[in-house]
Amino acid sequence: MPADPSRRSTPPLRSATGQSPRKNTASSAVEVRRSARRRRTVSAYREGDRTIVLIPARMSEAEEQRWIAVMLDKLAAQESKRVLGDDELSERAARLSGQHLGGRARPRSVRWVTNQNTRWGSCTPAEGSIRLSHRLQGMPEYVVDYVLLHELAHLLVPGHGPDFWRLLEGYPRTERARGYLEGVVAADRLPHVPTARGE
Numbered sequence: 001m002p003a004d005p006s007r008r009s010t011p012p013l014r015s016a017t018g019q020s021p022r023k024n025t026a027s028s029a030v031e032v033r034r035s036a037r038r039r040r041t042v043s044a045y046r047e048g049d050r051t052i053v054l055i056p057a058r059m060s061e062a063e064e065q066r067w068i069a070v071m072l073d074k075l076a077a078q079e080s081k082r083v084l085g086d087d088e089l090s091e092r093a094a095r096l097s098g099q100h101l102g103g104r105a106r107p108r109s110v111r112w113v114t115n116q117n118t119r120w121g122s123c124t125p126a127e128g129s130i131r132l133s134h135r136l137q138g139m140p141e142y143v144v145d146y147v148l149l150h151e152l153a154h155l156l157v158p159g160h161g162p163d164f165w166r167l168l169e170g171y172p173r174t175e176r177a178r179g180y181l182e183g184v185v186a187a188d189r190l191p192h193v194p195t196a197r198g199e
Contacts, residue, residue, distance in 0.1 A: 034057040042055050
């Protein structure tokens, strides 16, 4: 997968309020649960592919949206501190293939490599091997999952045509992950201004 992706295709962030979530045509990435007992605190946790955000019942829609963004960033920061090993990458690949590709993508090997500085990942379909750049280590798990799913899709469709992109449509955080990676690429291109001593 090139480091400078140009295609975008993602369902919008979904939110449900109340005890029973609203039904959406696309699967929800975020579910908001309001509680009358909750006065001030907001918390969030992952549940499979969804993020559950717990908020006070009296919170306005604007506050809800602000807290969703805050909690997603907080969870991503926590996840970015954890580095997956090769065995965990293989387990993750199997889970992602099952959830988004009907279990059809079955790599023989999934591993980190240090020789990919212009790509986030690569796949050799004939060998069934997937390699992810070590530069992804420390990035949020949803970003690693997106790149991993991208490479898994290449086991089924080698190129980047419409059939390939259709395979990725079900991943709810595609646009967020692509935006994150594009931001990293853009930041790398900025000139590095030396700081004054003592700053």
